[in-house]
Amino acid sequence: MGILQVLKTQLLCHLIICYVFLVSGFIINLLQICTLPLWPINKQLARKINCRLGYSISSQLVALLEWWSGTECTLYTAPESYKLYGKENAIVVLNHNFEIDFMTGWTFCERFGVLGSSKVLAKKELSFVPVIGWMWYFLEIVFCKRQWEEDRKTVVQSLRNLRDYPENFWFLLHCEGTRFTEKKHKISMEVAEKKGLPKLKYHLLPRTKGFCVTVQNLRGTVTAVYDSTLNFRNNEMPTLLGVLNGKKYHADLYVRRIPLDTIPEDESECAAWLHKLYQEKDEFQEHYRQTGRFPGAITSPPHRPWALLNWLFWVCLLVYPLCMLLLQLLLSGSTFTVVCTSVFCLAVSVGMRWMIGQTEIDKGSNYGRDQDKNTVI
Ligand SMILES: CCCCC/C=C\C/C=C\CCCCCCCC(=O)SCCNC(=O)CCNC(=O)[C@H](O)C(C)(C)COP(=O)(O)OP(=O)(O)OC[C@H]1O[C@@H](n2cnc3c(N)ncnc32)[C@H](O)[C@@H]1OP(=O)(O)O
Ligand SMILES: CCCCCCCCCCCCCCCCCC(=O)OC[C@@H](O)COP(=O)(O)O
Numbered sequence: 001m002g003i004l005q006v007l008k009t010q011l012l013c014h015l016i017i018c019y020v021f022l023v024s025g026f027i028i029n030l031l032q033i034c035t036l037p038l039w040p041i042n043k044q045l046a047r048k049i050n051c052r053l054g055y056s057i058s059s060q061l062v063a064l065l066e067w068w069s070g071t072e073c074t075l076y077t078a079p080e081s082y083k084l085y086g087k088e089n090a091i092v093v094l095n096h097n098f099e100i101d102f103m104t105g106w107t108f109c110e111r112f113g114v115l116g117s118s119k120v121l122a123k124k125e126l127s128f129v130p131v132i133g134w135m136w137y138f139l140e141i142v143f144c145k146r147q148w149e150e151d152r153k154t155v156v157q158s159l160r161n162l163r164d165y166p167e168n169f170w171f172l173l174h175c176e177g178t179r180f181t182e183k184k185h186k187i188s189m190e191v192a193e194k195k196g197l198p199k200l201k202y203h204l205l206p207r208t209k210g211f212c213v214t215v216q217n218l219r220g221t222v223t224a225v226y227d228s229t230l231n232f233r234n235n236e237m238p239t240l241l242g243v244l245n246g247k248k249y250h251a252d253l254y255v256r257r258i259p260l261d262t263i264p265e266d267e268s269e270c271a272a273w274l275h276k277l278y279q280e281k282d283e284f285q286e287h288y289r290q291t292g293r294f295p296g297a298i299t300s301p302p303h304r305p306w307a308l309l310n311w312l313f314w315v316c317l318l319v320y321p322l323c324m325l326l327l328q329l330l331l332s333g334s335t336f337t338v339v340c341t342s343v344f345c346l347a348v349s350v351g352m353r354w355m356i357g358q359t360e361i362d363k364g365s366n367y368g369r370d371q372d373k374n375t376v377i
Pocket of ligand 1: 094106108109118122126144145149171172175176191205206208226368369
């Protein structure tokens, strides 16, 4: 193991990375609040500014994945579709199996220049996560409680608000609604059986309401659905802690571009279309399992330097004052101040660990563990 690799596993490095992320995140959240008076005056300008501010937060996680852990991202897709990525609005349908699938998704967004404006139908709980959840509020992310009767109105309204969005965006839908676990898979296949639907081996049964309502409300705004299937080489189950420790993974993403006008308008036909899509996704996963690759041509969308430059900017800005502060503390010789600072640092570390916990499947919700009730705990 090289010296750099050893360095990447050191707690001190992790603390510095988390410190930079948290402090820069709070500064950006504050700047986002400052844009509030601009919204009623020039909404499109406020949106564009927020896209850039949001980029400055999410690209730090992209830099962590691409530059710190060195994770490689390979794209399998048709060359004629590739030309359109980043140049149109699209709905992205992605499997939900991995703890870092959000970071991998963001990395592809970054490569095609839509990271700041990327959107998702996210569970409401994520809106309370400091930095990222607060940033999402300003990026007009669509939140749901995963209780359709309660969600219908707000989801439809939030989707309609996106119709005049001034930047190209990708709208991500994890139609399975929750991350894959063996228990959730078993229950969801019982539901499939009851509904007379074919069983899926690698996916949970998709929930159709969110997809249909998104297609309905973004018709005319979005031109295509990107059916995306993600896997990691060597059966790896990557984690955020692994990435933080500098572990290199290899992500393979298969994307099929499906023009939106080929998707049925009628709700039940649209639901049936989505079920068929997931049966095809299951076949792609089987193909990957058998051959170690997806069908389609391989392309590696080029790295862009902006995520790294943004990260280095924040490191330079925030690490020097931290060092000065710590030095002053040590020189002050006051036990009280040192104890208070240590307690504060410990509290921040616990807070960061809680945030990382939000990405862990073991600590995930109970949604989808019961076929009769949509229990969300
Ligand atoms: C190209 C690379 C990627 C680019 C990336 C682009 C952008 C990146 C942007 C951001 C990255 C950040 C990522 C953050 C990720 C966060 C993601 C999440 O938070 S996922 C969780 C929240 N999202 C969703 O749930 C979306 C999918 N869900 C839906 O759409 C749902 O329909 C809903 C709108 C949430 C409503 O759900 P609800 O459960 O209330 O209703 P449904 O009608 O859909 O479901 C009831 C239906 O399901 C049947 N049922 C019951 N139990 C089960 C079960 N266990 N499994 C399956 N089905 C079940 C039940 O019988 C009902 O059936 P029916 O309607 O026939 O009666
Ligand atoms: C350079 C930066 C380094 C900082 C290191 C620490 C960063 C901490 C970042 C916390 C990120 C919080 C955003 C989490 C997004 C997780 C998305 C996700 O995968 O949510 C799960 C839901 O979809 C489904 O939930 P379940 O029903 O499975 O339960």
